Amino acid sequence: MNKNVIVVGGGISGLAAAIYLARGGCSVTLFEKKRHLGGRAITHLRQGYRFNLGPHAVYRAGIGAKIYRELGIPIRGGVPKSRGIAFVNGQRYKLPVSPWSILTTSLLSTGAKFEAAALMMKLPAMRTAALETVTVNQWLEDHVRDAQLRQVIGALMRVATYSGDGEGSAQVAVDQLKLAMRGVTYVDEGWQKIVDSLHSHAVTSGVNFVSSSRVVSVDFDGDEVKGIELGGLEVLPRNDTLSVAMPETAHDGARGTKLPATTVILAVDPMTAADLVGPVGFAAAWQTLKPVTLACLDVALSRLPNPKAIFALGIDQPYYFSVHSAYAQLTPHRGAMIHVAKYKQTPARTSFDDDDGETTARANPAARSDEHELEGVLDQMQPGWRDVVVHRRFLPAMTVAHALPRPGVPRPAVETPVHGLYLAGDWIGAEGALSDAALASARTAAKKILES
Ligand SMILES: Cc1cc2nc3c(=O)[nH]c(=O)nc-3n(C[C@H](O)[C@H](O)[C@H](O)COP(=O)(O)OP(=O)(O)OC[C@H]3O[C@@H](n4cnc5c(N)ncnc54)[C@H](O)[C@@H]3O)c2cc1C
Numbered sequence: 001m002n003k004n005v006i007v008v009g010g011g012i013s014g015l016a017a018a019i020y021l022a023r024g025g026c027s028v029t030l031f032e033k034k035r036h037l038g039g040r041a042i043t044h045l046r047q048g049y050r051f052n053l054g055p056h057a058v059y060r061a062g063i064g065a066k067i068y069r070e071l072g073i074p075i076r077g078g079v080p081k082s083r084g085i086a087f088v089n090g091q092r093y094k095l096p097v098s099p100w101s102i103l104t105t106s107l108l109s110t111g112a113k114f115e116a117a118a119l120m121m122k123l124p125a126m127r128t129a130a131l132e133t134v135t136v137n138q139w140l141e142d143h144v145r146d147a148q149l150r151q152v153i154g155a156l157m158r159v160a161t162y163s164g165d166g167e168g169s170a171q172v173a174v175d176q177l178k179l180a181m182r183g184v185t186y187v188d189e190g191w192q193k194i195v196d197s198l199h200s201h202a203v204t205s206g207v208n209f210v211s212s213s214r215v216v217s218v219d220f221d222g223d224e225v226k227g228i229e230l231g232g233l234e235v236l237p238r239n240d241t242l243s244v245a246m247p248e249t250a251h252d253g254a255r256g257t258k259l260p261a262t263t264v265i266l267a268v269d270p271m272t273a274a275d276l277v278g279p280v281g282f283a284a285a286w287q288t289l290k291p292v293t294l295a296c297l298d299v300a301l302s303r304l305p306n307p308k309a310i311f312a313l314g315i316d317q318p319y320y321f322s323v324h325s326a327y328a329q330l331t332p333h334r335g336a337m338i339h340v341a342k343y344k345q346t347p348a349r350t351s352f353d354d355d356d357g358e359t360t361a362r363a364n365p366a367a368r369s370d371e372h373e374l375e376g377v378l379d380q381m382q383p384g385w386r387d388v389v390v391h392r393r394f395l396p397a398m399t400v401a402h403a404l405p406r407p408g409v410p411r412p413a414v415e416t417p418v419h420g421l422y423l424a425g426d427w428i429g430a431e432g433a434l435s436d437a438a439l440a441s442a443r444t445a446a447k448k449i450l451e452s
Contacts (some may be wrong), residue, residue, distance in 0.1 A: 002027065004262045005449060006228055008215045008276070011039025013438035014267030015043035015198035019071055020446030023207035026263075028206055030073030031230070033214035037199055040399070041435070046300060047393040049332040050190040054296035055322055055339035057184035058194075059176075064436040065445055073197045077187040078327025086152065086313030087319065087380070089352050095135050095313060096152060107315075119144070119153070123178055131171035133407045139170035146179075155315045156180070162400040163292045163435060164318045164343040167310050172275050172433055188330035218264055218276045218421060224421035227260040228276075258332035263446050263452075267424040270402050270412075282417050289403035289411070289427055293344040295367070296395045297374040304336040305384040310383055312404040318343035335390065338382070340374045342396065367396035411437070414445045422449065 010032030093107035160176035214231035428441035
């Protein structure tokens with residue numbers, strides 16, 4: 001096969017699609033608007049500590065893990081133990097997530113413990129196909145009798161989906177909960193390790209990379225893709241490890257440079273994808289998707305004041321606390337890398353677009369109050385943390401996923417009505433959630449192109 005394919009976006013979905021296509025015999029050029037690849041999967045190195053953009057974990061039994069195996073991408077790291085603390089009304093309890101903790105927690109009544117144990121046994125084999133039209137709240141009402149246990153299961157679903165939206169899809173929430181029960185991996189050296197490995201596999205498969213180059217539109221004539229238009233070089237590559245191999249026609253880097261193409265994958269966010277295709281009917285729905293957002297406080301400490309307090313979940317409040325360095329290599333000796341987060345109800349645009357993800361919305365009172373709440377969680381879990389901070393950052397509104405399937409609102413498909421134009425990302429396709437959806441849609445897009 002000698003098909004030329006252009007991939008727009010160098011996050012993990014663009015990278016995975018590019019590898020599948022290049023290995024399938026296509027000639028692939030990937031355009032990334034930033035200097036570096038990775039999108040939301042990047043990791044920043046700050047004084048020897050590795051900062052993912054908020055808490056990131058690979059679902060070990062997810063479609064993403066399968067795709068990494070298929071592509072030969074190693075996922076090395078540690079598997080957090082299923083134990084921790086549950087916060088309810090400012091009180092701490094044992095988090096009921098294993099047979100032992102269910103039995104011994106004082107959070108649940110005896111009746112709720114039996115119900116929790118029975119549910120835990122049933123969940124792994126539970127079929128979810130029929131839950132497509134059911135909301136999380138409906139499912140909890142129908143399947144969990146005890147009110148306190150209902151709150152606990154709701155909190156576990158929240159952590160598994162990153163979404164506290166009770167009107168979200170029960171199918172996604174139950175599937176994610178099942179995956180979470182099979183374990184996650186906190187990745188050594190951060191998700192950058194995955195990005196770097198995807199990049200080097202792409203290079204050896206023959207993918208051409210053009211970084212610091214924004215695609216500004218996709219041209220199509222009727223229902224066929226004709227090419228893309230580049231916005232020119234935005235920042236000259238500095239210390240870049242990317243192979244910046246500009247196609248001949250794009251060398252001047254001027255705005256308006258057009259490149260012919262018959263096959264294009266847009267592996268970007270829905271707003272950008274809609275901008276690129278212009279005012280066409282089929283893209284209108286992309287702009288109304290509901291993103292899943294998180295406020296994150298990422299903190300590097302020179303030591304952990306309380307080495308026993310590793311993981312906690314808010315049950316009546318949407319908080320997450322986890323010492324990722326307890327399981328993954330992310331810090332210098334004795335240091336600690338902690339992610340504290342608050343699941344947000346309201347959609348907000350990502351702060352990721354800023355150069356290194358370290359924007360703060362300090363002027364915004366809501367963001368400031370989120371930051372204080374998250375500091376409060378740290379105060380409870382790791383008293384004295386403020387004295388040992390090496391570096392910290394607050395990300396007020398990260399977009400974890402651009403969309404989760406919702407009852408009656410499926411995510412857009414990989415194929416578009418325009419012949420040769422495909423989509424990939426965590427807002428695309430029916431399979432998986434978060435990065436699993438990004439990778440699954442990337443593989444499907446590549447497969448469809450290779451078969452076409
Ligand atoms: C706080 C947080 C926590 C998360 N935790 C988890 C987790 O625990 N488990 C999990 O599976 N997933 C998690 N995720 C989700 C995961 O990070 C994303 O699903 C995944 O990284 C998305 O990859 P992508 O390639 O689809 O999109 P992106 O990473 O957004 O990549 C899109 C790329 O396109 C580029 N681009 C945009 N416009 C243009 C243009 N016009 N021209 C050229 N390039 C362009 C961007 O610069 C970017 O590099 C989390 C995300 C966040 C933010």
